[in-house]
Amino acid sequence: MNRTTQVAASLSEEEARLPASERAYRQLKQLILDNEIPAGSQMLELEAAARLGMSRTPVREAMVRLEQEGMVELRSRHGMRVLPISPDALAEIYEILTALEGAAAEAAARKGADDSQLADLQHAVDDMEVALASDDLIRWSRADARFHRLLVELAGNRRLAALVEQVSDQAHRARLTTLRMRPKPVGSNRDHAALVQAIRDRDPQRARDIHEQHRRRAAQMLVSLVRDFGLKQL
Amino acid sequence: MNRTTQVAASLSEEEARLPASERAYRQLKQLILDNEIPAGSQMLELEAAARLGMSRTPVREAMVRLEQEGMVELRSRHGMRVLPISPDALAEIYEILTALEGAAAEAAARKGADDSQLADLQHAVDDMEVALASDDLIRWSRADARFHRLLVELAGNRRLAALVEQVSDQAHRARLTTLRMRPKPVGSNRDHAALVQAIRDRDPQRARDIHEQHRRRAAQMLVSLVRDFGLKQL
DNA sequence: GGATGCGTTTATGCATACATTAATTGATGC
DNA sequence: GCATCAATTAATGTATGCATAAACGCATCC
Known part of the structure; x- marks a missing residue:
């Protein structure tokens, strides 16, 4: 050929x-x-x-x-x-993501971030705010993904970053599908802003708590959304 | 051929x-x-x-x-x-393991275990005690591995279990090499017994705290051991 | 009409062939 | 003696060939 x-x-x-x-x-x-x-x-x-x-x-x-x-x-x-993503699979994936990103948030706050890194994070948060105000869900999800990526990079653990990406990709289609079904992610933005502050304050425990709560809420919302819509597979 | x-x-x-x-x-x-x-x-x-x-x-x-x-x-x-395991790599691996197994311990305590499962866990702990008393390090490490495997299975998250195994394998050679260099794992046994109790008591937060502390201590010990012995790679 | 068994087709799993390219060696020039 | 460059070697990356075994269809039988 x-x-x-x-x-x-x-x-x-x-x-x-x-x-x-x-x-x-x-x-x-x-x-x-x-x-x-x-x-x-x-x-x-x-x-x-x-x-x-x-x-x-x-x-x-x-x-x-x-x-x-x-x-x-x-x-x-x-x-x-x-592989289709069942509600149960989604719950499993988010349980893992919560643990890994929680550890990342903790590590990021422990190691601290320089001004440029904090600015990047803050910029992602601002971007989400703007997107939310203008109802631009695509833009919001892009900024959200960027925020999470930056956060994980701050932890300075390459294996952790690779794992998070791999696991996060597994939930990608579910996020995509539910993007238009879910309520506006207002609380999400508050969480992110609070997390940036915790990192700024070098408070690992608080950073981790905030982010784990954030992920857990997102997981519950996504899973019940998928369940309620009767989406057996995504 | x-x-x-x-x-x-x-x-x-x-x-x-x-x-x-x-x-x-x-x-x-x-x-x-x-x-x-x-x-x-x-x-x-x-x-x-x-x-x-x-x-x-x-x-x-x-x-x-x-x-x-x-x-x-x-x-x-x-x-x-x-791939050689540098001290830094070992630290990265244990940071991930701590997060994943901590989540597993929490989930196990939340979901609860039946008598047979608790007995299996307890048996692994007892085995470690016996091995420790008779200075049988091989037996101890086998029982320790078994304990961790049982714990992760109790969480009922197949993806989590697969990930833990994968990450844990990466540290396998380091554990093997340091087995004879490290102090006797007495504290380790206490941690395990306490974890079983927390699961029995259906106390997720305590289970997670105990296990994360356990892993963190193990990580610190391993990493500094490897560093102090000047083992650049394992 | 439905089930059963046989022959055919088809996708894989592995072996092998082939092109490509990096490494090495050796020769040549200075 | 050393450096440079060409020729050779060697290992990969990809394509292809081939044996195997599963799925399918079709015909036959009940």
Whole structure:
């Protein structure tokens, strides 16, 4: 097959020279996160290979990585199956996120942040405020994601950051779907502002308490939302 | 090549009929955990394939999984490199373990355990006592591992359990090496007994506090031990 | 009409072939 | 003697070939 065949999305120059297996991994993951391969649906190795313009080998490698991350399930003869997120699964994921990000908040407050880092955090909070005022949910969720990422980076634990990203990705589609169903995240913003203050004050215990409460509330809201809407899988 | 060639460790009947990629994954991981492939050492795909009596394909798949787990690093042209555990890495790993297992202890106390489960936990504690009294460090560490595994299972969160195992494996070699260097784990046993009581009493907050303190102390001890002995990598 | 069994198809799992590229070695020039 | 550059080697990354085994369809039988 012609090496330059491009069936899938066009690639930036930079992406084009990445190893095919890495491209396969990123593109498949993106397709899943964007809900373009819906939960529960299956995709054969050969299908994916054709779609991405490469052979089965790098595609298989990508699928193995995605399985290891908990995004898909590999069933022999049926290719990969995008794992649906049940309400119970969502509860499990948020229980883990609460623990990990709570530890991150504590560590961030213990280590302290410099002015530039605090400004970044504050900027994300402000961004959320603005988005909320203008009913821009997409912008709000982007700023929220940025806030959480910055927070976790402040903890200065690379393994922790990688784990949080991995687990958080598993809940991505659920957040996406419920974004328009949930009440306006007003309380969320208050929590974030209070957390920034706790980090500024170098108060690890308070930082952790605030963030854990924040995550727990978000989890309860999300899970009951999903349950009440009868969404068996996302 | 003859399909039955067996260069590596002999396999049980059961293991023999597992997919080659699964065998490769388990055997390579075991070799790493047992320190038979020392930290920092490299192994080419072809070497591993010859050693395991299979082709590069399943070996490569196994290596990808091990990399995703943080056990090895894949460097093009140099095969896989067993990641050494620096004191800083150990601190990172224990920070994560503390958070995850703390959450597990809390959940276990919240959900409660039935008599059989409590008995299993208690039995592990007793086992540690006996092992300690007879200076049997191997037995002690086995019982300790069992206790932690039971505890995490009690939380009833499969994703959490899988993550804890993955992260805990990363610290395995460090525990192994320091087992004979550390002071006798007397306090450890007291912590465990107190934790069982907290679960019995259905006191989530206390369970979590006890276990987090336990892990934090263990972490401090391990990290400073490793640092003081000048062990740059394990 | 439905179930059962056989032959065919198909996707995988692994082995192998091939192209690519980094490392190494050796030769040559200074 | 040392540095530079080309040629060779070696290991990967990807594609392809092939055996296996599961799923499917179809025909036959009850």
